[in-house]
Amino acid sequence: MPLFTSRKQGKKVKVTFSNGLLFVEKEDGKSEAFPLEFFPKLMNATEEQREDWTQTDKGIHFNQLDLDVDVKY
Secondary structure, eight states, X not given: OOEXXXXXXXXXXXXXXXXXXXXEEETTSOEEEEEGGGOHHHHTOXXXXXXXXXXXXXXXXXXXXXXXXXXXX
């Protein structure tokens, strides 16, 4: 389970995958779940590709897949 801390924003999010869903847990403990069917690149990605992400102003960017997932902070 990767954890990323953005020094610029001071926000922390946790990204996990389970049962065909992408979960993004925010610093306040609230989570958002996204069906992987919405993101075919993520659904077919390797574990290494899924773990290579960074937090952006708008959400999560999966670097190797060049894929953005918008998350409301």
